[in-house]
Amino acid sequence: MADPGGTAPETTTSGGAVDTRQVVLAHDTLVRMAIRRFLRHRLAISGLVVLGLVVFMAVAAPLITAYPPEVLDLHSIKLPPSLAHPFGTDVLGYDVWTRVAFGSRTSLTVGFGAVAISIVIGTLLGILAGVYGGVVDQVIGRLTDTILSMPALLLVAVFVSVVGPSLQSVLIVIALLTWPQITRLVRGQYLTLREAEFVTAARIVGVSNTAIMLRHLLPNIFGPLSVAATFYTAQAILLESALSFLGLGVKPPTPSWGNMVN
Amino acid sequence: MGTYIVRRILISIPVLFGITVLAFGALSLAPGDPLTSRIDPEILAQMSTEQVEAARRALGLDQPVPVRYVIWLGDVVQGDFGYSVVNKLPVTQEVLVRLGPTLILMTVALVVGTTAGILFGIVAAVRQYGVVDYLVTAFSTSFIAIPTFVTGLVLIYIFGAALKILPTTGMITLGKPFSLGDLAAHMVMPVVLLSIQLSAPLARYTRASMLEVLNTEYMTTSRSKGLRGRIVLLRHGFRNALIPIITIVGLTLPDLVAGAVITESLFGWPGMGQLAVKAATGRDAALMMGVILVVATGVLVSNLITDILYGVVDPRVRLGARA
Numbered sequence: 001m002a003d004p005g006g007t008a009p010e011t012t013t014s015g016g017a018v019d020t021r022q023v024v025l026a027h028d029t030l031v032r033m034a035i036r037r038f039l040r041h042r043l044a045i046s047g048l049v050v051l052g053l054v055v056f057m058a059v060a061a062p063l064i065t066a067y068p069p070e071v072l073d074l075h076s077i078k079l080p081p082s083l084a085h086p087f088g089t090d091v092l093g094y095d096v097w098t099r100v101a102f103g104s105r106t107s108l109t110v111g112f113g114a115v116a117i118s119i120v121i122g123t124l125l126g127i128l129a130g131v132y133g134g135v136v137d138q139v140i141g142r143l144t145d146t147i148l149s150m151p152a153l154l155l156v157a158v159f160v161s162v163v164g165p166s167l168q169s170v171l172i173v174i175a176l177l178t179w180p181q182i183t184r185l186v187r188g189q190y191l192t193l194r195e196a197e198f199v200t201a202a203r204i205v206g207v208s209n210t211a212i213m214l215r216h217l218l219p220n221i222f223g224p225l226s227v228a229a230t231f232y233t234a235q236a237i238l239l240e241s242a243l244s245f246l247g248l249g250v251k252p253p254t255p256s257w258g259n260m261v262n
Numbered sequence: 263m264g265t266y267i268v269r270r271i272l273i274s275i276p277v278l279f280g281i282t283v284l285a286f287g288a289l290s291l292a293p294g295d296p297l298t299s300r301i302d303p304e305i306l307a308q309m310s311t312e313q314v315e316a317a318r319r320a321l322g323l324d325q326p327v328p329v330r331y332v333i334w335l336g337d338v339v340q341g342d343f344g345y346s347v348v349n350k351l352p353v354t355q356e357v358l359v360r361l362g363p364t365l366i367l368m369t370v371a372l373v374v375g376t377t378a379g380i381l382f383g384i385v386a387a388v389r390q391y392g393v394v395d396y397l398v399t400a401f402s403t404s405f406i407a408i409p410t411f412v413t414g415l416v417l418i419y420i421f422g423a424a425l426k427i428l429p430t431t432g433m434i435t436l437g438k439p440f441s442l443g444d445l446a447a448h449m450v451m452p453v454v455l456l457s458i459q460l461s462a463p464l465a466r467y468t469r470a471s472m473l474e475v476l477n478t479e480y481m482t483t484s485r486s487k488g489l490r491g492r493i494v495l496l497r498h499g500f501r502n503a504l505i506p507i508i509t510i511v512g513l514t515l516p517d518l519v520a521g522a523v524i525t526e527s528l529f530g531w532p533g534m535g536q537l538a539v540k541a542a543t544g545r546d547a548a549l550m551m552g553v554i555l556v557v558a559t560g561v562l563v564s565n566l567i568t569d570i571l572y573g574v575v576d577p578r579v580r581l582g583a584r585a
Contacts, residue, residue, distance in 0.1 A: 149277050149281070149561055150554075151523070152516070154523065154557060159288050161542040161550070234407075241411075242520075245409075246523070246527055258411075261412060
């Protein structure tokens with residue numbers, strides 16, 4: 001298309017081509033563009049399929065299993081896989097497939113729940129630290145430093161040993177120890193964005209500080225925040241399974257992938 | 263360099279205080295009377311009200327939390343960490359016995375893990391999109407996703423239960439005279455497990471860091487000067503790639519401690535990690551505080567070493583105004 005000796009008529013045609021493309025683009029919403037880009041990415045699709053299967057397993061757990069998850073059958077312990085028990089049964093007579101299916105509920109609840117809570121706390125404190133600076137920033141900064149310098153597993157073990165191991169306590173404790181990482185991220189983003197020109201422009205127009213914070217700055221950190229959220233969801237799921245494995249997390253008979261491995 | 267180190271030390275002291283305050287506060291929030299978790303319920307039932315009060319005073323439990331924290335801190339400064347309630351032993355003694363095994367395990371795992379991670383990372387970067395690169399990426403991604411204890415159980419199953427070539431629990435074979443070979447055999451699986459956990463993310467970061475350096479102009483310059491490939495790669499390339507790598511190693515050290523908690527419980531290794539689990543399941547506050555303090559100190563010291571290593575590797579840190 002790029003002809004070095006291009007003449008006037010050719011320029012018009014190429015200009016016309018650009019125009020049609022812009023028309024096509026205008027019909028596409030941002031969401032549809034994102035979906036199309038996503039569908040072209042093979043790794044992303046395979047990730048979606050795996051996640052979809054796990055979510056399906058969690059939602060449909062009672063439909064795809066034949067036994068109640070918390071009832072053990074002492075007449076059928078340590079059975080090899082069979083048609084009645086696709087994954088076999090364990091030493092207590094639990095059907096393993098049932099426990100795996102219901103265990104995905106535990107993992108997903110802790111993963112998504114903990115991250116949802118920590119994003120709310122983390123974003124709020126991150127905004128406060130990034131916008132106000134000074135003493136507020138110092139206090140929040142030292143608190144995040146302190147929590148982040150300790151191995152999370154150990155701190156979680158301390159808190160869980162206080163409130164007693166259960167699904168709720170594990171979820172809340174993981175949330176209370178994950179927010180510092182989010183706070184750091186949000187604070188950093190706010191510090192760079194604070195100097196951006198659109199913020200100055202909004203200020204000139206007379207937008208209030210709170211409105212700038214929430215309506216102009218917050219949407220701009222959704223990108224890094226969502227990346228971080230997926231990462232910390234994975235981390236929370238691993239942490240829960242490690243805790244349950246050590247006997248400090250979700251207690252039997254509630255099924256969890258961690259306490260099943262134990 | 264001297265002021266740089268002193269400043270780093272001064273920064274880490276308030277963090278250490280913060281951790282103890284946080285942990286102490288949390289542990290004192292435990293519901294119920296702390297006395298009941300410290301005295302055998304049968305004995306407690308037979309004690310008169312005055313005896314219960316006396317026991318509470320003797321344990322310092324009648325004071326408010328901040329006062330109890332100051333008492334605890336004063337004792338710690340004098341080397342007294344209190345008594346483990348579960349075992350009736352001084353916490354200092356319990357911790358000291360466990361420190362050695364953990365340090366041996368962590369040091370060996372740190373050396374093996376960083377060496378393996380960096381080596382695989384460099385090879386993957388140099389042979390980008392080659393077979394080795396894909397293998398390294400596949401393995402490191404899998405090991406990041408698979409929980410430590412699952413990998414550990416698979417190791418135990420293969421080498422301990424099926425092949426029966428490696429011992430699965432403890433540090434030495436009980437009842438046998440101590441020998442280095444015996445210790446080494448017991449160490450193989452815990453070290454491999456911890457090293458995998460350390461080297462998997464490290465290989466990925468090293469690869470990324472090396473790729474970035476490999477595309478710089480000074481690499482082209484040194485190659486066009488006629489320097490040999492290996493010298494270009496290691497002395498010009500790797501040295502510059504090393505700075506982010508040190509950061510990553512420093513950042514993953516707390517994770518390594520957490521990994522040690524799982525690894526030690528899995529292999530019955532008599533170290534700090536196992537002690538932490540014991541303290542948490544037994545709701546043993548004094549023991550928990552002792553473990554936390556030692557681990558926190560360890561993490562902060564290794565952060566300090568990381569900071570000093572920056573200065574060694576990068577002259578800009580050593581000489582720069584920001585030092």
